[in-house]
Structures are given as C-alpha cells and as structure tokens.
Amino acid sequence: MTGGDGPKPDLRRSSDSKPLSWTERVEAWRPRCPGPFSLRHRLPLLLWLPQYGGGRLLRDTLAGVTVALMAVPQGIAYGQLAGLPPQFGLYACLLPGLCYALLGTTDAVSIGPTAVMSLLTAEFAGGDPQLSVLLAFFTGVVVLTAGLVRLGFLVDFFSVPVVSGFVSAASITICSTQLKGLLGIKGSSGKTMIGTLRHVAGHIDETNLWDLLLGTTCILLLLGLRWLGQRAGSSTVPVGFPAPQPPPFALLAVNGTREGAGLLQLTRQLGLGLLVVPLVSVIECMAIAKAFAAQGRAQDSSQELVALGVCNLVGSFFSSYTVTGSFSRTALNHASGVATPMAGVVTCVLVVVALAALTPYFRFIPTASLSAVIICAVVFMVEWRMVPTLWRCRKPDLVPLLVTFLVGLLWRLEYGILLGTGVSLLLLLHRSARPKIVVTTKWTPAGGQPYLLVTPECGLHYPAAENLRDRILAAARGSFPAPDRPAEGEAAVSCAPEVTRLCPADTGRAGVTEGEVKVTRLAGEGAGDGWTALDSEANGLSDGQAGEYSKTEESSLPVVLNCRNIRYTDFTAAKSVAAAGRSLEQTGAGPLLLLEAKPSVLAVWTAVDPEAFFICCSEAAAAQRVDDEARRRFADEGLMHCGRVI
CATH class of the missing domain: 3.30.750.24 (STAS domain)
Structure with missing residues (x-):
C-alpha cells in the first residue's frame, strides 16, 4: 500500500517510447493535493504556458505593443499626478507585468499606475518619493497576506454601488485637480475638489492663455482619437533604470541629508492610507478582473490578491509606488485580442526600451498636455448611468452610492468609501435582521x-x-x-x-x-x-x-x-x-x-x-x-x- 500522497510519478519510459517533454515532466511532478494548495493553482502560468504557440505569441505581441503606447505617456502623467517625479510612473510599469504574468489568473488585466492610486498616493505620501515607495511595500504585504489566508471573499462585501460611487467621485476629483495645469496656474491647490476650485478661483487672473489653448486643443484631439487608444505624455525624465534597493524602513532623505525616522513614525505619517490604499487597490483590480475574465474560466479572488500583493511588494524594491489594475489599459488590451498574460511581459519590455532610449525627448512635452491626458483618461470613468439603473432596479441601493459619491467628492475619498461601505453593510444587516x-x-x-x-x-x-x-x-x-x-x-x-x-x-x-x-x-x-x-x-x-x-x-x-x-x-x-x-x-x-x-x-x-x-x-x-x-x-x-x- 502507498501513503496518502500516492505513488511517485514514473518518469521512465520504455526503450521504444519517446522521452518525456518538459511540459509532461511538470504535469507528472505537480503536487498531488488538489484545490488552492496545488502548484497549478499558485502558479497559473502552468495552465497556459504548456499550450503556448506562435498564434498566441503574435496576439500577445500586438496587444503588448498597443498597451505600451498608452502606458508610457500615461505612466509619466500619473507620476506627476501622484506628486512624484515623472519617472516614478514609468518605474511602476516595469515589474508588475512580469509578476502578474506569473501569478495572475486573468488574461487581459494590465497592472500598473492608475489615476485613483496616483491620487491616493499624493494624498497620503504628500509627494515624498520614499514614503510613496514605503506605502507600496505595506500595500503589498497587506494584500499578499490577505490572499495567502484566503480572504478574497471579503471583496464581495463591497457592493457595486459603493465602487461606482467611489470611482465617480475619484474621477471628478482627479479632473478638478488638473484644472491648475490646464490653465497654467502655479502653486499648490490641495488634494480635494473644494480646495482645488478655491485655489483656481482665487488665481484665475494668472491663467496662461497659451497653456489653456494647448490643453483645450489636446483634449479635443484626444477625444477625437479616443477609440484609437492614442494619448500624450509628460516632462523631463532621467535616463536609466531604478537601482534595486529595499524600501526606506527607518530613514528619510530630506534636503539631501538623512534624518532618522523610525518605522512607527513612518507608519503614523501614512496613517489611514495603510488601510485605504490596499483596500482601494484590491477593489479596483478585482472589479476589472471580474469584468474581463475569460469565459469558462473560474475566478479565484484570493489568487488575484496574491498576484497583486506580489506586484506591489516586488515593485517597492524598484522605486515603484502602489499599482493596481488599470481599466483603460485593460480595455485596450482586451480589444487588441490579448491571448495570455504574456502581453504584460511585452509591455514591460517596451517600457524598458523607453527608459533606456526615449527619455531625453519627454522633456519637450508641456504640462498642459499632460493635464489633458489625465482628464481624458478619467472623465469617462464617471458612472452616471448607474443612477437611473438603480432607480429602476432597487432604489435603496442608491443610498450607499450617493453617500460614497458625496462624501468622497466633498470631503475625502477614503472617508467616502468607508462610510459608503458602512451604509451598504447596514442595509445588508437590516435585510438579514428583518427578512420578508x-x-x-x-x-x-x-x-x-x-x-x-x-x-x-x-x-x-x-x-x-x-x-x-x-x-x-x-x-x-x-x-x-x-x-x-x-x-x-x-x-x-x-x-x-x-x-x-x-x-x-x-x-x-x-x-x-x-x-x-x-x-x-x-x-x-x-x-x-x-x-x-x-x-x-x-x-x-x-x-x-x-x-x-x-x-x-x-x-x-x-x-x-x-x-x-x-x-x-x-x-x-x-x-x-x-x-x-x-x-x-x-x-x-x-x-x-x-x-x-x-x-x-x-x-x-x-x-x-x-x-x-x-x-x-x-x-x-x-x-x-x-x-x-x-x-x-x-x-x-x-x-x-x-x-x-x-
């Protein structure tokens, strides 16, 4: 009798048979325990790589090149939106594609910097590059831990109205923060819509007409070319790759000097961001993964958390701030006929080429055009159609949507999603306590x-x-x-x-x-x-x-x-x-x-x-x-x- 693990696989063949291929050897040696602990479950790469061929390679290459044409200028623009030097947006496009190709379960998802993550990074890290990298590290740790202990089901408690209200509020907030760059107004305008509008209204006489003309022209051109997926770029970007280094756990560079700051003090500076940023990154990525999941393939929320956590954790060692799934790039990836996550590897290679050879030319791109890029990228994320749909289907679901939207728009985004989720859970508890x-x-x-x-x-x-x-x-x-x-x-x-x-x-x-x-x-x-x-x-x-x-x-x-x-x-x-x-x-x-x-x-x-x-x-x-x-x-x-x- 054999033990509980069953007999060992026999890799030998008779003299008249052909030798085993490497894919057959992987199949023979895979762990015998099924379900979430199997090697195929933890490395979805093993599901599609053995059947990978020339046809899939061609489709992935075309999709990867198309997404890279959008990712490079978007990454630069999002880096500035996060209050960081523009190269940090490109650094955030480097390794996530490689990590997700190894661990991700959805073919079309494109991992990288997004407008919402950039806005939250600017809010909680205050434009400090080292705090931004540290926030990405903690996000990776939290999300990876949640995936390993199979907490993916918790994502289901965030209802569609809450997510819709948050995304809509974030989109309008992002558009408002770009008014300053679109008008050519200098100075800090804050991170909320109210603060930005007050700043713009107080300095409206400082509007640069040339910037306004250029920004308006770019918006019109980008809207006209929206279906072709073409976008604009940013400003000066240094040539080269980030040196691999651990996140700053204890020291911060201030004005060229090193000042002591313990890990506890750094976590206090990040504050609520240690909860909100991982939460929002998971919600955004899972919503995109479910929307673009391949037909007939089961979605594993916990494995998606593992993939997203590794992307942020590894990226933090290469100067990346927090990343998640991008709706615009994922939609373009899907429309381009992507076959497997290998398309993310192609995009990553092209970003490396851009960092090595094209960065000297990015400095010719004006700031007004970057604001136009961001506005055109997020303006269509406002889900106004959700309101009449909920009115027809179930009116009580409008309550968490409006709470999330109004609180996030008029106060702060993190408070909006927390309060909206609380209201949604209260409605759920009421239905549970008073069933029909x-x-x-x-x-x-x-x-x-x-x-x-x-x-x-x-x-x-x-x-x-x-x-x-x-x-x-x-x-x-x-x-x-x-x-x-x-x-x-x-x-x-x-x-x-x-x-x-x-x-x-x-x-x-x-x-x-x-x-x-x-x-x-x-x-x-x-x-x-x-x-x-x-x-x-x-x-x-x-x-x-x-x-x-x-x-x-x-x-x-x-x-x-x-x-x-x-x-x-x-x-x-x-x-x-x-x-x-x-x-x-x-x-x-x-x-x-x-x-x-x-x-x-x-x-x-x-x-x-x-x-x-x-x-x-x-x-x-x-x-x-x-x-x-x-x-x-x-x-x-x-x-x-x-x-x-x-």
Whole structure:
C-alpha cells in the first residue's frame, strides 16, 4: 500500500517510447493535493504556458505593443499626478507585468499606475518619493497576506454601488485637480475638489492663455482619437533604470541629508492610507478582473490578491509606488485580442526600451498636455448611468452610492468609501435582521381546519430570530388574514360555516343556568378574531357580557413553519423557535409544525428543545397533524361539529 500522497510519478519510459517533454515532466511532478494548495493553482502560468504557440505569441505581441503606447505617456502623467517625479510612473510599469504574468489568473488585466492610486498616493505620501515607495511595500504585504489566508471573499462585501460611487467621485476629483495645469496656474491647490476650485478661483487672473489653448486643443484631439487608444505624455525624465534597493524602513532623505525616522513614525505619517490604499487597490483590480475574465474560466479572488500583493511588494524594491489594475489599459488590451498574460511581459519590455532610449525627448512635452491626458483618461470613468439603473432596479441601493459619491467628492475619498461601505453593510444587516416573512392562512383538505403557513424567505440567524418568533405568535393570536371559505369539496368533514363550542359560564346571570354558553367561530370573514359569542340575546347575555366571553376565550390557529428557505441557523435562532413552539402550546394552538426542514437546521434546533415542535415531511402530513390535533382538542373539551362529536 502507498501513503496518502500516492505513488511517485514514473518518469521512465520504455526503450521504444519517446522521452518525456518538459511540459509532461511538470504535469507528472505537480503536487498531488488538489484545490488552492496545488502548484497549478499558485502558479497559473502552468495552465497556459504548456499550450503556448506562435498564434498566441503574435496576439500577445500586438496587444503588448498597443498597451505600451498608452502606458508610457500615461505612466509619466500619473507620476506627476501622484506628486512624484515623472519617472516614478514609468518605474511602476516595469515589474508588475512580469509578476502578474506569473501569478495572475486573468488574461487581459494590465497592472500598473492608475489615476485613483496616483491620487491616493499624493494624498497620503504628500509627494515624498520614499514614503510613496514605503506605502507600496505595506500595500503589498497587506494584500499578499490577505490572499495567502484566503480572504478574497471579503471583496464581495463591497457592493457595486459603493465602487461606482467611489470611482465617480475619484474621477471628478482627479479632473478638478488638473484644472491648475490646464490653465497654467502655479502653486499648490490641495488634494480635494473644494480646495482645488478655491485655489483656481482665487488665481484665475494668472491663467496662461497659451497653456489653456494647448490643453483645450489636446483634449479635443484626444477625444477625437479616443477609440484609437492614442494619448500624450509628460516632462523631463532621467535616463536609466531604478537601482534595486529595499524600501526606506527607518530613514528619510530630506534636503539631501538623512534624518532618522523610525518605522512607527513612518507608519503614523501614512496613517489611514495603510488601510485605504490596499483596500482601494484590491477593489479596483478585482472589479476589472471580474469584468474581463475569460469565459469558462473560474475566478479565484484570493489568487488575484496574491498576484497583486506580489506586484506591489516586488515593485517597492524598484522605486515603484502602489499599482493596481488599470481599466483603460485593460480595455485596450482586451480589444487588441490579448491571448495570455504574456502581453504584460511585452509591455514591460517596451517600457524598458523607453527608459533606456526615449527619455531625453519627454522633456519637450508641456504640462498642459499632460493635464489633458489625465482628464481624458478619467472623465469617462464617471458612472452616471448607474443612477437611473438603480432607480429602476432597487432604489435603496442608491443610498450607499450617493453617500460614497458625496462624501468622497466633498470631503475625502477614503472617508467616502468607508462610510459608503458602512451604509451598504447596514442595509445588508437590516435585510438579514428583518427578512420578508410570508404568512398564509390555509385549510386542511380533509378536516377543513384553518392553519397558518409561515414562510421566511431567507436563512435564520440570531438578528432575525426574535422577529420571526414575534411574527409567528402575532399571527397565531389573531393578527393574520381571515381565511377564505374553503372551496366546495375541499373540506370533506366541514359541512357548516360555523363550529359550535360549549364553554363554562358563570351562574346567577339572567337567563343563564349553571351550564354552558354557545360561542362560535365563523369559517368565513371575521374568523381571525378568535371565538366570539353567538346569539347573546338568546343566551340572556348583554352585548358587553358577550364581549367579555369573547376576550376570555382567546384561541390561536395552528402554525406550520415552512423551512425550505432556511439553510443556516444558530443557537439563538433555535432558542427563539423553541420559545415560539412552547408559547403556541400554551395558547392551545398545538405544537409548532416544521415543514421541509434541512437536516443541518434540525440538528441545531432539536439539540436545544426537541419537544417544542413537531417535524413534518410534507404539507399533507402537516395538515393531517392539524386535523388530528383539532379532533383531540375538540374531544377533550366537548366540542360539537355539525351536531356530532368528533
């Protein structure tokens, strides 16, 4: 017998067979443990590289060259948007493509600098190159750790309205920050839309008409060439590659000198950016990966986190600031017919060529044209169509979108996404705590007895437990819809519209001897009020006295809890269901009947109080149980039905 790992792969062949190829050897030696721990899962490169051929190489080369024509000028422009020297934008385009080709799961995703990441880097690093690199390092550590411990599912808690509101607010904020460069106004304008507009309004008389003319012309040209994917560039960029070096964990260069600053002090300077920047980078990358995922290929959010974390972690050792998936470059990559992530390697090679040979010519590109590049790149990211779509589909989802958009636009972007996510989670918790519960009044087909069918439309956890118990008891005690008269032939035993009950009465009242008073419960309208006095005058009771007997003889309908939608539960929910069952027994409605309950749910509920309810395998069995309980109760209390005891 072999061990748990199975027999070792036999790499030998017989003398008349051909030797194994390297792809077959990789296949033979891959780990035997399936799923997220397999080598193919951790290195998606092994999925497409063995089948790589000339056709795919041609497609990837064309796509890589096309994306590089956009990435080089965009990288320079985004470097300036981040408040850094323009070469940092190109440094951010170097290694991410290589790392993502090795670890990424989506063919078309283009990793590199983006407008949103550049804006957040400028906000939290304050234009300091070393703090920007350190922020990229921490982003890589956080995202990589989240991917390794399989926390990719957390991304699903950021709803589409929140992401849409954030992207729209960021786009408008980025456009507003470029007004200064477009108008040729000097000086710092802040990082928010309000601060930028105030600065521009206060210095509007300093507008450079030539810059305004050039910027406007560039915008018109870029909009006209938008579908061709052509863009402009930046200013002076030094020639050469960044020297590999670790991020500055303890020292910062200030005015050419080294000043001591501990790691704790540096993290304090980055502040909320240590949470917001990794969060936004993950949301942006995952949204793009899902949008451009290949058909038929499963998306692994955790592996995407691993790939993104490695891109930032490795890039921080080569002077790169935080990178993520770029929507514009990914869309161009997809439209160019990309076949595999190898296109990112081609783009990386062309960026290396640009750094080595073309950087002296970048200084001829004016700043106004760079502002035009950024504005044209982000203006179409404003998702205004989302508002009418949500209005038609589900209006409450507009709340987190508007909160994210307005707070991010008028205050700060990081507060917008945090508050919007909080509002979205509150709506989710409210739906979980107050699920829709359908209460239907039905009749048993054999005995014509009314009962309530209660159907929750989602799982049952502790936030919704008390609400479900209250709804069950309120419905059983009379707050339920009046049952319709059963159709002819539906109730075989019920041959009259009323059920007559004989109940004890006080003696000594006018016309009433020690005996009984007739009360009735109608089978049609008004039955929801319980047992009511019938013909009070014939019994010698006044209207008020009849009302007293109506209140004291309160009755409850049997309740059948349809559990077909309850797929998960907990201890608190089990306690509440058991309490509802005990309360129903005390009011005379009999035990709570459970219908279509899953074994996993029953295992929890029966462990708490197995005597509080009765399990039924079908609705017919539940109806039979209602009839049996009614016969038992009627017989015990001396009830008459159609002139005979049942």
